[in-house]
Amino acid sequence: MTHAPVVLITGAARRVGAEIARRLHAAGARVAIHYRNSAGAAAELAATLNAARPGLDAESAAIFAADLLDTEALPQLVESVVAHFGQLDALVNNASSFFATRVGAVDTAAWDDLIGSNLKAPLFLAQAAAPHLERSGGSIVNITDIHAERPLRGYPLYCAAKAGLLGLTRALALELGPRVRVNAVAPGAIEWPQDTNDFPPEARAAIIQHTLLKRVGSPADIARTVKFLVFDAPYVTGQVINVDGGRTAYL
Numbered sequence: 001m002t003h004a005p006v007v008l009i010t011g012a013a014r015r016v017g018a019e020i021a022r023r024l025h026a027a028g029a030r031v032a033i034h035y036r037n038s039a040g041a042a043a044e045l046a047a048t049l050n051a052a053r054p055g056l057d058a059e060s061a062a063i064f065a066a067d068l069l070d071t072e073a074l075p076q077l078v079e080s081v082v083a084h085f086g087q088l089d090a091l092v093n094n095a096s097s098f099f100a101t102r103v104g105a106v107d108t109a110a111w112d113d114l115i116g117s118n119l120k121a122p123l124f125l126a127q128a129a130a131p132h133l134e135r136s137g138g139s140i141v142n143i144t145d146i147h148a149e150r151p152l153r154g155y156p157l158y159c160a161a162k163a164g165l166l167g168l169t170r171a172l173a174l175e176l177g178p179r180v181r182v183n184a185v186a187p188g189a190i191e192w193p194q195d196t197n198d199f200p201p202e203a204r205a206a207i208i209q210h211t212l213l214k215r216v217g218s219p220a221d222i223a224r225t226v227k228f229l230v231f232d233a234p235y236v237t238g239q240v241i242n243v244d245g246g247r248t249a250y251l
Contacts, residue, residue, distance in 0.1 A: 004060070005136075006030045006085040007230065008078070010068060010125070011095030013038035016143070016190065018045050019219035020092055021061070023227050025049045030060045032081040032088075034095065036067055068095055068121035069112065078128040088132040090230045093122035093142045093165075101157040110157055118161035119168065126172055130180065139181040139237075141229050142169045143222070146186045146244050166240060173238030181237035183229045188244025189216045212246025 007024050011017040013035040021031045022045075031049065035042040042063040049061035062084055066077040082088050097117040101110045126140055133140065147155065148162035166184060173182040189207045208214060225243050229236065242248050 003087075004028050004030050005089035005138075005230075006032065006081065006087050007090040007092060008032040008034065008064075008081050008088060008125075008129070009092040009094055010034045010121070011036075012092075013042035013045060013063075016187075016219040016222050017092075017094040019223040020094060020226050021045060022049065023220070023223035024090075024092075024230065025052070025061060027227055027231055029090075029230075030085055031062075032085065033061060033063045034068075034077065035063060035065055036095075039063075039065065068125075069116040071120065071124050074121065074124045075128040078125065078132070082132055087136060088129055089136045089138040091125060091129045091133065091138075091140045092226060092230075093125060093140065095121065096143065098155075098158055100154045102154060103156055106157055114157045114161045115164070118158070119164040122165055123168055126168075126176075126182075130176055134176070134179040137179055139183070139230055140169075140172065140176075141226050142166075142182070142184040143226075144169065144184045144186045144240060146188045146242055146248050148186060150248060169240060170238050177237060181229075181233075183233070183236060183238070184240040185222055185225045185229070186240050186242045186244070187217065187222050188242065188247040190222065191216055191218055207247070210247060210250040211244070212249055215245060217243060217245055 007029045009021050012021045012033040021033055025031050033042050046061040046063050053060045066073050097113045142165050144166045145162040147159045148166040151159040169184040221243050
């Protein structure tokens with residue numbers, strides 16, 4: 001039987017979430033990989049992680065499906081993780097919807113999606129996880145965005161949602177301390193998915209030009225920072241770490 005820490009990561013089947021799962025697993029954690037639609041990718045990731053840690057830790061990774069917009073399902077997600085692993089030591093709120101919403105085109109569907117995934121779900125997951133995290137002396141890491149404080153034109157609703165999550169991070173640190181630490185990681189430009197047209201080449205070039213390190217970040221840059229906050233920062237709470245290559249120095 002193992003008592004390795006258990007971390008629930010939302011939106012962990014692909015991209016940044018998957019890299020966070022890999023990084024925390026490599027550091028010794030057991031990982032609960034949440035997904036909504038990417039069942040195949042989630043199962044493949046869990047199989048790879050389990051194969052990397054055979055023997056007593058053969059089930060060091062497991063997958064859990066849930067629609068984070070269904071608030072009533074969130075306590076069950078947390079309880080399913082605890083039932084499977086026997087404990088919960090950290091929650092990483094990574095899952096996020098991201099799309100443009102011109103002010104004149106904002107509707108309730110966009111509101112429900114962007115506020116629901118970026119603010120409402122993290123709040124109610126934290127609420128459900130808090131008793132378990134208090135017992136373990138655990139932590140919460142929220143993935144926010146540098147545009148929570150410096151808005152991105154064309155994305156007012158997304159920026160408002162992430163600004164709310166930033167405020168929630170600090171408020172939860174106050175409410176859940178001293179037993180539970182709550183912090184956030186705010187990415188800047190991270191490698192753009194191949195299947196997105198949100199930013200044309202000239203816009204991407206301008207972003208890189210206004211980034212001190214003259215490059216975009218990678219999922220590994222975010223994952224390393226999450227790992228630091230979960231495992232290596234026992235005296236850090238209520239903080240937001242910008243991982244943006246220095247872009248906020250220009251904004």
